[in-house]
Amino acid sequence: MIEDAIEDVRRFSEENGLHEMQILLLFSGGKDSSLALYLLKEAGLNVSALTFFHRWSWRETLNWAMGFTRRLGVEHFLVDITDGLLREAVGRKGPVCINCKRVMLWNAKWFALNGGFDIIAKGDNANDKIIGALLDQCKGDIRLCGLPKIGVPIFRPLIMYTAEEVEGLAREAGIKPYRMYEHARRRQWREGCPLQYIDEDERVTPELMDLAYRVNYEVSRLARRRKVRMSVRVPSFEIICWNCDDETLREAEEIVSRFKGGGE
Template sequence: MPSIREVTREIEAFSRTNGLYKKKILVLFSGGKDSSLVLYLLKKAGLDVSALTFFHRWSWRETLNWAMGFTKKLGVEHFLVDVTDGLLREAAGRKGPVCINCKKVMLWNAKWFALNNGFDVLAKGDNANDKIIGALLDQCKTDIRLCGLPKIGVPFFRPLIKYTAEEVEALAEEVGIKPHRMYEHARRRQWREGCPLQYIDREEIVTPELMELAYRVNYEVSKIARKRKVRVSVRVPSFEVMCWGCDSETLREVEFVIGRFKEDKR
């Protein structure tokens, strides 16, 4: 496993070779482990770095609060942008998953925020497990760590792209990065939390009411999950329960919560 010292030196060498010490870098900062580690490493490497966090009406407030505390402690400038209106324009009236539309909104907002505020480079927390063949950022013809994409107009720096999720986890552990967890089920076995809108059933037409339901149900079951240290999420409007490590008592509590929401819908 690489150490923080080794990874920092690698980032320093790459940054000197590619002129990044002369650039202003804006990290797309979700408050998760990967983007938190990127922010930490770029700051430690002495780069001119700031953070940009997008949120919307249904974002987890606890995660956002943790993210703001992390950047304050790190001494990094932190910008917050509400993308609720853009998300509604892109997602409402279409079938899920909402995440596809949300990422599109965030990507273009990041581009224009960077261009309008004097940033030269955007940075992301992608690791080696995030490389999907055919994805926009994997169409680079040069080093995949630094991609200049004509469609975006701002280069993307991905300092963790050659490290596996397991290595990133170990690096974050080494420096004590422990983001706030909502104890979501998520879509992968790894801690891969995001927002409750990912649990809208795939074939459903997305509406603001369905977005609100996804938030409210999953916020309530997250309290149970945190208390019992298991991972639970609920799809809506099917109310399908997804859980890692649930016992029968936990499932009864979750079903009780779901029952209240079912009654409200009648």
């Protein structure tokens, strides 16, 4: 199956002249973007990776991502967006993800234009499609969208694969991203940033961002040890968990209690 996927990317790229272009892939270090990077590299494309991080990003997943690109022999750019995220998020109500994505897309566009890249690639899969979204308004094959509003064509090599198919392809390719065992805001396992757990009716502050990082980092250590998925919303301190037993929840409550009232 993985060989078929590589051949599909190679054939599509030849038909659309992508082999002659420089491609910049937005690389989070998660399963989807890792598989997309693997396929583009194996298909013989000229691809580089771009990873955005900020003060509250998980360092463990960033370290894994850097090791993955080294193994593939792919040029990897790291960009700190802390200042831009603070400008966009502080004072607004959550979720922070909306503001963060705006900052990342803006930076990706200008990084590509100034760096001489012809194409921006993303790891979106078929489950990420939202009717009416900008990238789903493109004409023709939705894998490659040339949208004037963005200014750089967008290549989505996984958009025809479901999340389940992506999981199988990543497993076959031996791609095992580092897991923080977060609960995630969506049903799909979407890790990457503790700021997604700031309560939606709260106005974002740097102190709240720090709290979201600290409490979720401690809880993630428990979740990883217990092999469950768990996170904590702040400042409500609601524990959200899949497959937690009573003992695990008691341990989580002990961790959370240390943070209530500014204890840590």
